[in-house]
Amino acid sequence: MSDAPVRILVADDEPGMREGCRKILVAEGYAVETAADGVEALEVFERHGDISVVLVDLKMPRLGGMELIEAVRQRDPDVVLLVITAYAAINTAVEATKRGAFGYIPKPFLPDELLLRVRNGLEMRALTIEARRLREERERRLLEVAAERTQSRTIIDCMTDGVLVVxxxxxxxxxxxxxxxxMPEIAGIPLPAELETIESAEVRxxxxxxxxxxxxxxxxIREIPLGSGTYMVNASPVLGSSGESYGxxxxxxxxTALTKLAAAKSMFVSMVAHEVKSPLAAIESYLNLLLSGTGGHDPERDRRMLERCMVRAKTLRTMVSELISLVAVETGKFSLKRSPLDVGAVVAEVVDAYKDRAAEKNIQLTLATLGSAQTKVLADREAIRSVFNNLVxxxxxxxxxxxxxxxxxxxxxxSVCxxxxxxxxxxxxxxxxxVFDDFYRAKNEFTANVPGTGLGLSLVKKFVELHQGxxxxQSEPGQGSEFTVRLPVGE
Structure with missing residues (x-):
């Protein structure tokens, strides 16, 4: 058995992502090759011939990730293909999984998440190679293989994916x-057991x-609901060298996470369409009325109409801004410009900006600064202002x-609190x-008439955590809510 390190190929058109993955993997003893596009990745794969894992970005120039997956799978059916994806490509990630990718890693991710996916993939690769070796070595029933190969069974038992052999x-x-x-119904029964023991008719x-x-x-290959989750079930026959089926x-x-994200995306598209349609229809209606001259010319009335158009235009602009920020954070492209920042001063500016609106609603808006200690943190001013704008x-x-x-x-x-x-x-x-989930909005009688996309508090959480805060x-129905932000004090 060779002692050479496992070789991994990272194919991504983002230099930062390639270098970040390379450093994480090299630190764990892996040999790492990198490629900036699909064509280069395929050349590197063919040149080395011993690559066990390929990390694939779906969006690359010259040759896309989906085409690269198919080309690599044709050359080596045992290679572990892991898709690196952002939320915007989650439906494509599902398709890549159906075509043979072992799994996906959503951007941004932690080093431990990357290493866990790689280790799981290598375990699956080792199991597949070992199972094929056993089939070629012995032509006998899977019952005999299961009884004699305790080591393979131990590997299977440690896998996070469910495995059934029939x-x-x-x-x-x-x-x-x-x-x-x-499937708890098969947990305690002795083996071998009849297939009818499985309650799910779709699995059977x-x-x-x-x-x-x-x-x-x-x-x-089929998507099957089990319990509260959804599972991709891959079933394949085990054939001997003579073509006889062993099982x-x-x-x-x-x-489950993939399907929930796909559903969330569909719901979000529907919600945004509604949220965009309503203010646009109102703006169009007011402008048509003004341009047509219907009802005469009343300067005061015309001004009120234009002010209403402005309010709805600002609502649309806020929605677009939140969407852009969310995509930037989710794809790792949001860059913080940190500098010493007086949080107390930023909060005071935000409160002052909302004074008129509070007065219009007859709401008492107050600011209290407790103690005389400095409230400076090392932070991005625009991100922190966005946090408190959303909360107020x-x-x-x-x-x-x-x-x-x-x-x-x-x-x-x-911490500054x-x-x-x-x-x-x-x-x-x-x-x-x-409340901090992407696109989530509470549905009740009061919120039905309150505009919003469900992104504001999600961005609050993401921006605060980017600052290590x-x-x-805390909230109870009918008793109000209290949001508390804590940011580490900086020099």
């Missing part, structure tokens, strides 16, 4: 720990479909006339747990 007599002869968690059907292919390999192996991979704006939105919004700045140990407390409608425990919320 012999040609429709008997379950192996199920790993992940499969036992997914895909295995039966594979077992029916006695001579020609037939790989079945089937099914691998169940959790794609939300407090005013969801506080009825006659209510109060109290903003307080203080120093707690080594800013709290925004209102006497508004408050939140239920379920709403409170999801925290944001928390």
């Amino acid at each position: 012999n040609r007599d429709r008997q379950i002869v192996l199920r790993n720990a992940a499969a036992r968690r997914l 059907a895909i295995i039966d479909e594979t077992l029916a292919a006695r001579t020609e390999p037939q790989i079945a 089937a192996v099914a691998v169940l991979r959790d794609i 704006d939300n407090a005013l939105k969801y506080t009825p006339a006659g209510g109060q919004v109290r903003v307080a700045v203080s120093l707690e140990q080594l 800013v709290s925004v407390r209102d006497t508004g409608i408050g939140m239920s425990p379920e709403e409170r747990s999801r 925290t944001v928390t919320v």
Whole structure:
């Protein structure tokens, strides 16, 4: 057995991403090659001939990630293909997984997340190669293989994907720990066990479909709901050298997060279409009325119409700005321009900017600075201003006339603490747990008439965490909400 390090290829057109992945992997003892596009990646792959893992960005010049996946898979069916993707390409990542990619790594990611995906992929590769070697070495039933190969079974048992092995007599002869968690009905029964023991008719059907292919390999791939999750089930027959079927192996991979993100994307597109349509329709209506001269010319009335157009135009601009910021943060392209910043002064500017709006709604907006300690942090001014703009704006939105919004700045140990407390409608425990999720908006009688995209608080959390800070919320229905931001003190 060779002691040479495992070789990994990183194909990404972003120099920062390539170099970042290379440093992380080299530090773990891997040999790493890099390529800036799909064509270069294919040349590097063919030149070395011993690459075990390929990290693929879906959006690359000359040869795209999807084409690269197919080309590499044709040259080496055992290579581990990991898709590097951002949210905007999540539906493409699902398609890449269906075409043979082992999994995906959403940008941005932590070093540990990258290393975990690589280790899991290498475990799967080792298992696949070992299983093929065993099939070529011995032509016997999978029941005998399962009984004798405890080492392979141990590897399978440690995998995060569920694995089921069924012999040609429709008997379950192996199920790993992940499969036992997914299907509790097969967890405690002795093996071999009848396939009917599995409660999911869809799982049984895909295995039966594979077992029916006695001579020609037939790989079945299907999305199947199990419990509260969705799983990509890959079932393939195990054939001997003479073409005789020994049974089937099914691998169940959790794609719940992928399907939820795809659903969230569809909901978001629908929501944005509605949020854009309403203000545009109002602007068009007012302008048509002004241009047509219907109802005569009343300067005061015309001015009010133009002011309403301006309000709706600002709503659209805010939505676009939030979308741009979200994409920048999610793709790792948002750059912070840190400098010493007086948080207390920024908060005071924000509160002052919202005074007129608070007065229009008959809401008392106050600012209290507790103590005389300095409130400077090392931060990006625009990002921090956006945080407090969103928090104060939300407090005013969801506080009825006659209510109060109290903003307080203080120093707690080594953190600057800013709290925004209102006497508004408050939140239920379920709403409170999801308030920082992308695109989430509480649905109730009061919020139905409040405009918004569900991105503001999500961006608050992301911006605060980019500054190594925290944001928390306390709220009860009918008793208002309090958001608290803590940022580490800087020089």
